[in-house]
Amino acid sequence: MNHLLFLHSSKSLLKYFFLFSTLTNKNQLNLKTTMNKALLSKYAIWLFVGIMFTTASVVKAQSLKIVPQNSTVTILGTSSIHDWESKVEHVNGDLVLSNSKQIQSLVVKIAVRSIKSGKGLMDSKTYEAFNADKNPTITFQLAEATPLRITGKDIEATLTGNLTMAGVTKRISFKTTGKVIAESEYQFKGSIPLKMSDFKMKPPTAMLGAMKTGDAITIKFEVTVK
Secondary structure, three states: OHHHHHHHHHHHHHHHHHHHHHHHHHHHHHHHHHHHHHHHHHHHHHHHHHHHHHHHHHHHOEEEEEOHHHOEEEEEEEEOOOOEEEEEOOEEEEEEEOOOOOEEEEEEEEEHHHEEOOOHHHHHHHHHHHOOOOOOEEEEEEEEEOOOEEEOOEEEEEEEEEEEEOOEEEEEEEEEEEEEEEOOEEEEEEEEEEEHHHHOOOOOEEOOOOEEEEEEEEEEEEEEEO
């Protein structure tokens, strides 16, 4: 009789122990699920805040483009006979200013075959020096810029970047000045002294070598962006 009572009690204890273990496991699982949900919610909130800040920065930045009809780029040089100049008929580019009016990025592109001197022979010699079929574009890519100084309507900065001509890229630095024309409209001007030989370009010659162009050239620019 006592033996039967002991078996009955043991079965009851095992039943209650199994029930307690099941409930405990369920509670632990629920607790773990709740903690995971809380953690995910925390990450989601931080992600949302990050996206909002990034979006706000992008919205405040100004993306401006060169206005070709209000921009001039001239290439000046010398020769054994007379000085010469060629004008660029097609220049385009993009400038990005931060919300604090600082230069973030700048890309300028010039089509080589848009360089015109008004003299067909000279133009063909220019395209030949650039190897225009293989290298149809002159490109300047900004690497860094000093803080843009704005005094009233006058602006000034020094730009450093990579200039690619005739398939060769060189780091250059130059100063630019200009003015604020209107809200989100600026004019920049300056000059850049270069040597054709630095870009592995052979200075053009004509008249069976009687006329030789000098190695040094100067690029003068006055561009408007808005």
